[in-house]
Amino acid sequence: MHIEGVDTDLWITIGKNRQWLGGRGANIPSFEIFTSPDWRGTEGIISFNQPLYYLGNIITGITLQFRQGKVVKAQATKNEPLLLEMIKVKNADKIGEFSLTDKRFSKIDKFMAETLYDENIGGPYGNTHIALGKSYHDSYAGNPAIVTTKQWQEWGFNDSAIHTDIISTTQRQVTAYLSNGDKRVIYKNGQFTL
Numbered sequence: 001m002h003i004e005g006v007d008t009d010l011w012i013t014i015g016k017n018r019q020w021l022g023g024r025g026a027n028i029p030s031f032e033i034f035t036s037p038d039w040r041g042t043e044g045i046i047s048f049n050q051p052l053y054y055l056g057n058i059i060t061g062i063t064l065q066f067r068q069g070k071v072v073k074a075q076a077t078k079n080e081p082l083l084l085e086m087i088k089v090k091n092a093d094k095i096g097e098f099s100l101t102d103k104r105f106s107k108i109d110k111f112m113a114e115t116l117y118d119e120n121i122g123g124p125y126g127n128t129h130i131a132l133g134k135s136y137h138d139s140y141a142g143n144p145a146i147v148t149t150k151q152w153q154e155w156g157f158n159d160s161a162i163h164t165d166i167i168s169t170t171q172r173q174v175t176a177y178l179s180n181g182d183k184r185v186i187y188k189n190g191q192f193t194l
Helices: 080-088 149-154
Strands: 002-005 008-013 032-035 038-048 052-054 057-059 062-067 070-075 095-101 127-133 163-168 173-177 183-188
Antiparallel strands (some): 002 008, 002 173, 008 038, 038 062, 052 057, 095 127, 127 163, 173 183
């Protein structure tokens, strides 16, 4: 996946045997469509225009730069030291989730300081968000109950004590590069194009 915007140029590798999830009743509301990518294929830069409410503090103006799957530079206009401390948690410098919300589905249109709502925000351009830290094993397309710890690692599912969603509602275009060489814009102007 190639995520492009005025403030973003990020590549994410979804990985093999993944499925997209959403609307399962696990989170109410649940307007997002998400998966846990192979953390090792994350390259580039992404910025977030929505605040992150973390440990009772607001972190704003976050920009993350990834190289070979890890955050190599993290900046924030407010509470940057807290962001840097969060990333120091084991494997919190790697991606655990990639998510898109279609503006046609969500009526949430403002920051609520509650991740469950904020990760489902709509607005004129929907939202793009990632989570640093732990991946979702249920995004594996097989039976997660029979997968070993070694297999999770081999397949690039990140493991961490935290899972922190960081959200942006700026204009983004997402292009999927398929294994057969085709490419397809799957998200533009805040909505899915498929």
